[in-house]
Amino acid sequence: LKNISILGSTGSVGTQALEVIQANPSLYKVVALTAQSNCELLISQALKFTPELVVICDESKYAAVKEGLSGTSIKVLAGEDALCEAASVSSCEMVLTAIMGSVGLRPTIAAIKAGKDIALANKETLVVAGELITALAKEHGVKIVPVDSEHSAIFQCLVGEEQNPIEKIYLTASGGPFRGKNTAFLSSVTKEAALKHPNWVMGAKITIDSASLMNKGLEVIEAKWLFDLTIDQIDVIVHPQSIIHSIVQFNDGSMKAQMGLPDMKLPVHYALAYPQRVESKFPRFNFMDYPELTFAKPDLDTFRNLNLAYRALEQGGNMPCIINAANEVVVNAFLAGRIGFLEMSDVIERCMEDMEFIASPRLNNYLETDQHTRIFAGELVTKHFLSI
Numbered sequence: 001l002k003n004i005s006i007l008g009s010t011g012s013v014g015t016q017a018l019e020v021i022q023a024n025p026s027l028y029k030v031v032a033l034t035a036q037s038n039c040e041l042l043i044s045q046a047l048k049f050t051p052e053l054v055v056i057c058d059e060s061k062y063a064a065v066k067e068g069l070s071g072t073s074i075k076v077l078a079g080e081d082a083l084c085e086a087a088s089v090s091s092c093e094m095v096l097t098a099i100m101g102s103v104g105l106r107p108t109i110a111a112i113k114a115g116k117d118i119a120l121a122n123k124e125t126l127v128v129a130g131e132l133i134t135a136l137a138k139e140h141g142v143k144i145v146p147v148d149s150e151h152s153a154i155f156q157c158l159v160g161e162e163q164n165p166i167e168k169i170y171l172t173a174s175g176g177p178f179r180g181k182n183t184a185f186l187s188s189v190t191k192e193a194a195l196k197h198p199n200w201v202m203g204a205k206i207t208i209d210s211a212s213l214m215n216k217g218l219e220v221i222e223a224k225w226l227f228d229l230t231i232d233q234i235d236v237i238v239h240p241q242s243i244i245h246s247i248v249q250f251n252d253g254s255m256k257a258q259m260g261l262p263d264m265k266l267p268v269h270y271a272l273a274y275p276q277r278v279e280s281k282f283p284r285f286n287f288m289d290y291p292e293l294t295f296a297k298p299d300l301d302t303f304r305n306l307n308l309a310y311r312a313l314e315q316g317g318n319m320p321c322i323i324n325a326a327n328e329v330v331v332n333a334f335l336a337g338r339i340g341f342l343e344m345s346d347v348i349e350r351c352m353e354d355m356e357f358i359a360s361p362r363l364n365n366y367l368e369t370d371q372h373t374r375i376f377a378g379e380l381v382t383k384h385f386l387s388i
């Protein structure tokens, strides 16, 4: 029985992880659950899975959660700081980080310091502070098993290849709902259109990131840290069917790809069970449904975010932290109807130019950069909003 804490249990990955756990009650036990603000779902999950601890980040919902769980022995805490407690519950062996955004950084650090393995679904943490996180994990002998489908694919391809140098990797990208569209088209797209991902069912933030290709940019940075690669070892290839989840090319020219239907439950299931594989009842792939798997180059002139992410990775230091924070702000602004789709890249680029660059940041620098960039990006959004 593996004891698991889930940070972000009411989100897309969190709920799918609980489905996997529910289907395998003899393998997993939930010891902590956390949610941002969805207290109704959190309460019903807690009543069903009876963890030791439940955390609601939105402190105004504390009374409701406490009330909903009265008569149980489940401990209830509120506030962002309590995420670190959920990440380091003493009975916990693995923490699934399924919260969205750089808010995942501190609880991930707390989990690693407490010696918990990480099932990493919060890519922003590695984007913001990949160097720090991977060094800390090494120091504490903690395994980081990626849940992001592309990185899970690379991870699976590398099992048994520990001694063999990687020549390069290909991260596959579906291209999102706007694949093949031009700038004129993108200038007036709505959030409803951007939220319709052709293949994957995911939360709102990552779905917008997929439409703008920022998701792939963040994944390039995530891959650099997870697999210790240089920029020119990481390539992105558009593969609209999302069947090949990513590819490793070794130095003998041989390539390994990991394939499967596009369903987040597969990489979640793999990460929880690792190093085992556990039988599942998920639908199986049928070749006749996919007579063609196709590949294309990403359109970097139209989808500028991917280039911005490569540039941030090249500059290093706190630059990936800057683009991540700016991106979190502009995605919220786009979802709120405050800026257009293409303006998201404009604000991010302006933040990269204007924020203070720190070549060798420490944890405090990351936290400050994150905060300052959010304020500056918010001002840029507001200024634009007023000037319409």
Ligand code: MG
Residues within 6 Å of the ligand: 148, 149, 150, 151, 219
């Ligand atoms: Mg992904």
